[in-house]
Amino acid sequence: MADTGWTSCATSLKGVILDMCGVLYDSGEGDGVAIPGSVEAVRRLKASDLKLRFCTNETQAVREKFVAKLQRLGFDICISEVFSPAPAAVAVLRERGLRPHLLVYDALMPEFDGVDKSNPNCVVIGDAAEKFSYANMNEAFRVLIGLEKPTLFSLGKGKYYKETDGLKLDVGVYMKALEYACDVEAEVIGKPSATFFLSVLNDMALQPHEVMMIGDDLVNDVGGAQQVGMKGVQVRTGKYRPSDQQHPTVTADGTADHLAQAVDMILSRRGKP
Amino acid sequence: MADTGWTSCATSLKGVILDMCGVLYDSGEGDGVAIPGSVEAVRRLKASDLKLRFCTNETQAVREKFVAKLQRLGFDICISEVFSPAPAAVAVLRERGLRPHLLVYDALMPEFDGVDKSNPNCVVIGDAAEKFSYANMNEAFRVLIGLEKPTLFSLGKGKYYKETDGLKLDVGVYMKALEYACDVEAEVIGKPSATFFLSVLNDMALQPHEVMMIGDDLVNDVGGAQQVGMKGVQVRTGKYRPSDQQHPTVTADGTADHLAQAVDMILSRRGKP
Numbered sequence: 001m002a003d004t005g006w007t008s009c010a011t012s013l014k015g016v017i018l019d020m021c022g023v024l025y026d027s028g029e030g031d032g033v034a035i036p037g038s039v040e041a042v043r044r045l046k047a048s049d050l051k052l053r054f055c056t057n058e059t060q061a062v063r064e065k066f067v068a069k070l071q072r073l074g075f076d077i078c079i080s081e082v083f084s085p086a087p088a089a090v091a092v093l094r095e096r097g098l099r100p101h102l103l104v105y106d107a108l109m110p111e112f113d114g115v116d117k118s119n120p121n122c123v124v125i126g127d128a129a130e131k132f133s134y135a136n137m138n139e140a141f142r143v144l145i146g147l148e149k150p151t152l153f154s155l156g157k158g159k160y161y162k163e164t165d166g167l168k169l170d171v172g173v174y175m176k177a178l179e180y181a182c183d184v185e186a187e188v189i190g191k192p193s194a195t196f197f198l199s200v201l202n203d204m205a206l207q208p209h210e211v212m213m214i215g216d217d218l219v220n221d222v223g224g225a226q227q228v229g230m231k232g233v234q235v236r237t238g239k240y241r242p243s244d245q246q247h248p249t250v251t252a253d254g255t256a257d258h259l260a261q262a263v264d265m266i267l268s269r270r271g272k273p
Numbered sequence: 274m275a276d277t278g279w280t281s282c283a284t285s286l287k288g289v290i291l292d293m294c295g296v297l298y299d300s301g302e303g304d305g306v307a308i309p310g311s312v313e314a315v316r317r318l319k320a321s322d323l324k325l326r327f328c329t330n331e332t333q334a335v336r337e338k339f340v341a342k343l344q345r346l347g348f349d350i351c352i353s354e355v356f357s358p359a360p361a362a363v364a365v366l367r368e369r370g371l372r373p374h375l376l377v378y379d380a381l382m383p384e385f386d387g388v389d390k391s392n393p394n395c396v397v398i399g400d401a402a403e404k405f406s407y408a409n410m411n412e413a414f415r416v417l418i419g420l421e422k423p424t425l426f427s428l429g430k431g432k433y434y435k436e437t438d439g440l441k442l443d444v445g446v447y448m449k450a451l452e453y454a455c456d457v458e459a460e461v462i463g464k465p466s467a468t469f470f471l472s473v474l475n476d477m478a479l480q481p482h483e484v485m486m487i488g489d490d491l492v493n494d495v496g497g498a499q500q501v502g503m504k505g506v507q508v509r510t511g512k513y514r515p516s517d518q519q520h521p522t523v524t525a526d527g528t529a530d531h532l533a534q535a536v537d538m539i540l541s542r543r544g545k546p
Binding site: 128129130131132133134135137138141142145159160166167168169172173174176177178179180181 | 406
């Protein structure tokens with residue numbers, strides 16, 4: 001049974017931001033699989049008068065690669081519409097003259113090609129998956145603990161995500177591990193950081209109240225968006241769990257079974273399906 | 274320069290508890306190495322009228338194995354004098370009818386031989402070192418997240434320890450990771466848990482104020498001991514770092530360069546060297 005109360009804001013919307021993994025597709029072996037109806041839902045949003053952006057904490061590949069993957073899955077999407085943490089991190093490192101030790105997925109490394117990584121004075125971690133070995137965690141830890149003022153950047157702070165073969169631990173879990181080891185608080189780059197959402201709104205040239213975020217992650221998508229004044233809607237795909245509805249601090253403005261249903265409800269309400 | 278103020282309590286002492294790794298020896302390849310003077314310091318304590326126990330969060334081997342290692346390094350020590358988390362955990366599991374999924378060092382597994390591990394309804398983690406792979410962490414996570422009420426036991430909550438080739442992440446770091454992933458608080462078995470220290474005092478048949486703990490870990494050895502009313506002295510060996518002296522919550526009752534110096538100061542003060 002769809003709850004439709006939240007669609008009352010649909011008429012005043014000017015833009016939508018979509019999370020990617022768990023909303024457009026489920027990741028896994030190869031390209032993963034498109035979530036039924038999502039390809040068509042993106043097509044309908046693009047055909048509407050709403051501005052559309054994609055906002056992901058995807059850090060397992062450079063943007064070129066994962067946009068190409070989405071295209072192979074049938075999505076009409078291009079690189080300039082996609083916001084992800086690695087390019088934002090590179091900007092921060094440059095701004096502050098920092099040289100990172102990187103613990104990220106191999107396929108993400110090219111995003112940091114132009115960055116000086118000699119004699120590191122900070123650590124950047126992303127979702128490194130299998131690379132989160134004990135040896136690699138120790139190496140990152142030793143860099144941090146050897147610094148006068150340990151500086152740790154985390155590309156997102158997600159707890160886990162869903163692949164086709166089950167739930168997998170995300171970067172936030174390893175961020176907490178290093179935070180505890182070194183008595184530091186990581187600087188999060190990516191969702192749910194306000195800076196990150198504001199950079200997307202800036203690119204859309206819209207105000208927060210004019211934009212809705214749709215995601216499967218209650219804290220990072222919905223909570224992060226709400227924190228800057230956007231509406232946040234959760235879909236019951238990807239990492240959604242029924243217990244999200246009793247979350248102690250974040251309540252979604254609305255929920256839908258999947259992206260196709262959410263888009264259908266928004267566009268119907270606007271009367272321009 | 275030794276600070277000697279803390280030795281004023283030495284005359285009323287009736288017992289001493291020693292941490293092992295970082296106080297008696299530094300672990301590493303093979304048996305590791307005895308810290309200079311420690312073998313003799315233990316011999317002197319045993320020859321005194323003080324009761325002596327050893328209290329460790331060592332979980333990389335069954336007690337039989339690591340006591341044998343200490344004996345090979347020259348220490349006069351026997352199994353019944355040593356308190357470690359695994360046997361305490363087995364007692365808790367039995368008491369509460371819990372069946373653990375174990376993420377512990379292979380060599381520790383025999384401690385859990387008699388415990389039903391089928392269809393697990395809790396997770397026990399110890400210092401698993403290289404076994405803290407992404408795959409193993411995911412496995413433990415999936416067991417926890419699949420339980421109605423996730424129950425996580427951690428054999429200690431140390432941040433890191435020192436081996437001969439450098440600092441290494443300890444179990445507490447991975448405990449924090451799983452706590453964050455599953456929104457649970459782990460039950461710590463071992464130092465600095467009050468239950469654990471009290472079980473040692475009980476075995477000594479002494480009151481807390483009659484006993485001094487000597488360790489290299491400010492929070493787990495010194496802080497844990499102080500919390501139950503014992504004195505806590507830190508030695509500047511093992512994982513000691515100068516920044517410990519500015520720790521926000523724990524202040525050692527005293528410090529010494531190494532165990533040999535601490536023991537010398539205590540026994541001299543008592544006038545029975």
